[in-house]
Amino acid sequence: MNKDNQIVQLKARAKINLTLDVLSRRENGYHDVEMLMQQINLYDNVTVGKNSSGDINLSCSDGFLPVDEKNIAYQAASLMKEMYQLAEGFDIHIDKQIPVAAGLAGGSTDAAAVIKAINQLSGLNLSIEKLQEIGFKLGADVPFCFLEGCALARGLGEILKPVRGFEHAWMVLVKPNFGVSTKEVYGELDLGTIETHPETTKMLEALNEQNKRVILSGLCNVLETVTLNLYPKVSEIKEKLSSYGAEGVLMSGSGPTVFGFFPSYERAKKAHKKLKKQYPQSYVVSTYNQ
Numbered sequence: 001m002n003k004d005n006q007i008v009q010l011k012a013r014a015k016i017n018l019t020l021d022v023l024s025r026r027e028n029g030y031h032d033v034e035m036l037m038q039q040i041n042l043y044d045n046v047t048v049g050k051n052s053s054g055d056i057n058l059s060c061s062d063g064f065l066p067v068d069e070k071n072i073a074y075q076a077a078s079l080m081k082e083m084y085q086l087a088e089g090f091d092i093h094i095d096k097q098i099p100v101a102a103g104l105a106g107g108s109t110d111a112a113a114v115i116k117a118i119n120q121l122s123g124l125n126l127s128i129e130k131l132q133e134i135g136f137k138l139g140a141d142v143p144f145c146f147l148e149g150c151a152l153a154r155g156l157g158e159i160l161k162p163v164r165g166f167e168h169a170w171m172v173l174v175k176p177n178f179g180v181s182t183k184e185v186y187g188e189l190d191l192g193t194i195e196t197h198p199e200t201t202k203m204l205e206a207l208n209e210q211n212k213r214v215i216l217s218g219l220c221n222v223l224e225t226v227t228l229n230l231y232p233k234v235s236e237i238k239e240k241l242s243s244y245g246a247e248g249v250l251m252s253g254s255g256p257t258v259f260g261f262f263p264s265y266e267r268a269k270k271a272h273k274k275l276k277k278q279y280p281q282s283y284v285v286s287t288y289n290q
């Protein structure tokens, strides 16, 4: 294939949080976190090709998302062009499957995919650490999206340690018909009132041994204290998932998406059939590990 006409197509995977703890608030308003992030088999298809015009052209299957510099995938291409003085332009298409403003790192994963694709297309040969460093300029969740599987994230989310993930686990994801602003949720968080924090070390041991019972009982996200208060619908969905047989239920990120693990694909499918009627943005997905 002619190198100039080369096209790179990537699966930009979403994540869920098996745990999310907020340790402290920095003076600049950012928060130090400790979280277990797990990729799932729900992804946007991101296609990137080179053009000689030098322009960035973005298109997206979701007509509600911006296709200019407001889109984080556009910003990723722009940053790469600027940092590496790239004369070539890029044609980017995002086939959006991940719900937006959902707590699933949908935008972050698109940005990571574009950076990865440009690294390949422009022959930059940058290391994964360098790609993560570039991604971090765009968002705290972007560095994780260069990894495959599960990782323990610290700092603002950029200090990453790959760990054994939750393997072959089936879940139903439910996103209510509204989005949540991550900034708003962190802004409302009162660290002094959090009673239950995740037991991250215990969770890491459980993952290492694939001790399903301990993993399911260890699911914990301190941001629920904010989002569940602001949006009672999220609690309602959690209760529904449990009543349909989910063995462990949690909100992902700052929400509002909730996931519930089921003992089998069949059981998940059965619950999904009922939930889908009320929540069209419901999905049966499995965890993704390398």
Ligand code: ATP
Residues within 6 Å of the ligand: 065, 066, 070, 071, 072, 073, 094, 099, 100, 101, 102, 103, 104, 105, 106, 107, 108, 110, 111, 141, 180, 182, 253, 254, 255
């Ligand atoms: P995180 O879990 O990292 O907080 P999220 O899943 O909550 O992310 P996103 O889906 O990334 O949230 O969307 C957050 C906002 O970013 C939306 O309001 C959306 O308009 C904007 N946005 C910009 N680019 C994108 C993109 N490529 N995909 C999704 N949202 C985007």
